[in-house]
Amino acid sequence: MLLKIITKIGGTVFLLYGAFFFFATTVNLTANVRLAGPMNMWPPPLWVYFIFDVVFALLALLGIKLLGLSRLYAGVVMSITSVLVLIFVIINQLNAPSRDGLTDGRYMAADIECYVAAYIIAASILLAGVWLIIQHAWRRKHV
Numbered sequence: 001m002l003l004k005i006i007t008k009i010g011g012t013v014f015l016l017y018g019a020f021f022f023f024a025t026t027v028n029l030t031a032n033v034r035l036a037g038p039m040n041m042w043p044p045p046l047w048v049y050f051i052f053d054v055v056f057a058l059l060a061l062l063g064i065k066l067l068g069l070s071r072l073y074a075g076v077v078m079s080i081t082s083v084l085v086l087i088f089v090i091i092n093q094l095n096a097p098s099r100d101g102l103t104d105g106r107y108m109a110a111d112i113e114c115y116v117a118a119y120i121i122a123a124s125i126l127l128a129g130v131w132l133i134i135q136h137a138w139r140r141k142h143v
Contacts, residue, residue, distance in 0.1 A: 007066050015063025019081050022056035025049060026085045029118045030092040032107040043110070046117055053121055072136040078129030085122040089115065 029049045060081075064074045096109035 011063045011066030011068075013063070014059050014066060015077070018056045018058070018060030018063055019077060022053055022060060023081055023085055023088075025052045025056060026118055026121055027088040027092065029114050029121075030089045030110045032092070032096060033110060043114075046113065049117070050121075057125070070136065071132045075129040075132030075136065078125050079133065080129075082122045082126035082129060085118070086126070089118045089122065 026049070029043075029046075031043075033043055060077065061074065064077065092110070093115055097107050098109070
């Protein structure tokens with residue numbers, strides 16, 4: 001009984017942390033870059049974001065597994081998270097400083113590759129989530 005409660009709590013923590021940090025990492029990929037001194041090491045290369053996204057997505061899926069939720073819930077969590085990522089990436093892109101001309105001099109827009117990568121990541125997670133939801137509905141229909 002106690003092991004089951006600990007498993008459910010651990011699954012909830014893994015699911016929440018994985019989904020939140022996946023969201024935060026992917027949205028941060030498109031955040032405006034602060035112009036700093038010569039030792040500015042931010043933002044890291046794209047492959048660092050890819051590794052973080054994979055780790056956090058797997059952490060969220062581990063949480064779903066520990067909670068014992070069906071593929072339907074995994075698809076819903078994936079779809080909601082990726083739609084929120086898409087919304088915030090679009091907001092970041094619309095509010096980005098201009099690439100040429102006058103700016104305030106403190107921030108510059110993220111690279112185009114970062115926006116493309118964020119859109120690809122979010123869209124692929126959205127498609128995977130919708131696919132899981134459709135697969136669940138298809139199985140229920142043919143049972």
